[in-house]
Amino acid sequence: MPELPEVEVIRRGLAPRLRGRRFNGVAEGPHRLRRQSPAPDFSRWLPGRRVLDLRRRGKYLLLDLEGGATLLFHLGMTGRLLLTPGPPPPLPHVHLTFRLEGGLALLFQDVRRFGQALIFPPGMDLTPLEQVGREPLSPQVTARRLAKMARGRFRPLKNFLLDGRIMAGIGNIYASEIMFAARLHPAAPVGSLSPADWRRLLRHTRRILRAAIARGGTTINDYLDSHGRTGLFQLDLLVYGRHGEACRKCGAAIERLNQGGRSTFFCPCCQTPGAEQGREGRPDGACDAPFDNVSK
DNA sequence: CACCCCACCTGCGTGC
């Protein structure tokens, strides 16, 4: 579930309440996450240590602890980090309960258990981050660099966007939204994009990620922030989950495509392969749609 | 190396 914007919203929600706060202890649930440190490791490095800062890398959330240890979280598809002021409520699927000073409890709840919670002792490499690509919201990513990484490659644009080793943090929802905004077809071989395509793609990537953060993320089914609140960006989605509905720009029916076992949503009219040049300068809604599309 | 595919889980909506 949580992509870059959702993890960033969680980070911003937790940071002011966790900074400077000491961990007391940890309790495990009956089931383990896909990757989860053994309880003795948490017990060794958490109790008595203060949280110095919270960082995000891609979809990973990192808590820097006093003394140099790092607590790393990944929320997988359905993970939540909930901070409760008092005794934690008896919620289902809570796999870790971190107790902090002042009576706070940080709960890791995850229905599908694809999430990760790992403690790294001081000085140890954060191995999960080694493969994480550059931050799309940082100047480290440039259109030129993306074009270079795509040169000579034939993989579909959608797969390229979802490849976290290239740009970190883009998931299935925002990939579709970004390609729609940039008017690029999800199956387009990445090596075929022009420099202008890459500039447009990066510009919309940043715009959409920032807008989603400002809206508190996207809640489809499960996502809640650290206060237990939903996001609002689902109201701004233009293609994701809108299979069969009318494109908001041209009226054509949004289509669903299966790429690598995952759904991609796109407008067959606005995102026609190779049609970009011919459309420059034309207003929205002026693509050559098949006819029964300005409807509903 | 580049790329594909499935496994890992539970829950929910749909259609028969």
Next chain:
DNA sequence: TGCACGCAGGTGGGGT
């Protein structure tokens, strides 16, 4: 009502 099936925001390991 019940049941089978498909699908869901993520990685990561193994195969071609």
